[in-house]
Amino acid sequence: MILKCIAVDDEPLALKLVETFIDQTPFLELVCSCDNAVEAMSLIREQQPDLIFLDINMPNLTGMELARLLQEQSGITPKIIFTTAYNHYAIEGYRVNAVDYLLKPFSYEEFLRATSKALQLSEETSTASQVINTDDEFIFIKVEYQWIRVSLKDISYIESLKDYVRVHLTSPLKPLLSLISLKALEEKLPSSKFMRLHRSFIVSLEKITAISKNSILINKTEITVGEQYKETFKVITDKWIK
Incomplete structure (x- = not known):
């Protein structure tokens, strides 16, 4: 390298x-x-x-x-x-x-x-960013010394933690912590199903349970929509509520 x-x-x-x-x-x-x-x-x-x-x-x-x-x-x-x-x-x-x-x-x-x-x-x-994406149905994410298969339908949202990301999964599945940047993981996810709403968050569009002008809810978790993402998010939400 x-x-x-x-x-x-x-x-x-x-x-x-x-x-x-x-x-x-x-x-x-x-x-x-x-x-x-x-x-x-x-x-x-x-x-x-x-x-x-x-x-x-x-x-x-x-x-x-x-x-x-x-x-x-x-x-x-x-x-x-x-x-x-x-x-x-x-x-x-x-x-x-x-x-x-x-x-x-x-x-x-x-x-x-x-x-x-x-x-x-x-x-x-x-190495951690080499996330395998097959037919947009699942990805493999490196967690410690293993590659874990994660179904896209199980991902609720992804949170950036400096050099790591925490992948939050639907209950009862526990979150996964991986050494990869949020940007690198974003590039591996289908844009039709996932969206960057904040410099620290990517969300699954189908897991959003409520929306407001400046934030969304995924069950009880509120995530603020960052200023630079508001316009793109509005384009999507306008299709949902009109």
Whole structure:
């Protein structure tokens, strides 16, 4: 597996070092680099990298602020390795789910250790995302060390939990927890039966028991319809109530 990388640092020498280390690492590919977080946001949207090397202390928009923005935005989930000269940011870095934290000046050995961790996490996520869909009747979802066959008619809704999803099934079946992104699972589900209503939820349309302007009910569970999904949801619900 090759990880596409973006390097972001406002110090030219520090940026050059990261670029050199990336070039020396067989499983990394540098797709672009820049010296500020504002430009980085645009590049991340355009390039869809797997991994970002992100300096924390930058003018206008800090690396930590950029990481929080990425965390809040659906569909943008690159892994992050922070690079900084200040060790007091370490705990804050892990709060935004950073893979690792490199304290400047760092050696290639330290760089390789951090990037190897990112590679391992990416490979685990990739394996978990290989969900098999056969004739839109069932899927296989990896749960721990097993592939569990799940009938689509048994799925009520799916909830995102950072790098995991919880698949809620109809009673008396218990929820399943799988290491996969909500976006990856969404791509495996038939759009005629399932719909993303929120950056953290996918619902089975046939399991919806009540609707309102801003939310739906699946039995006793209320799920808010996210702002960016309201228009699409309205198109569907208009067909139901007219």
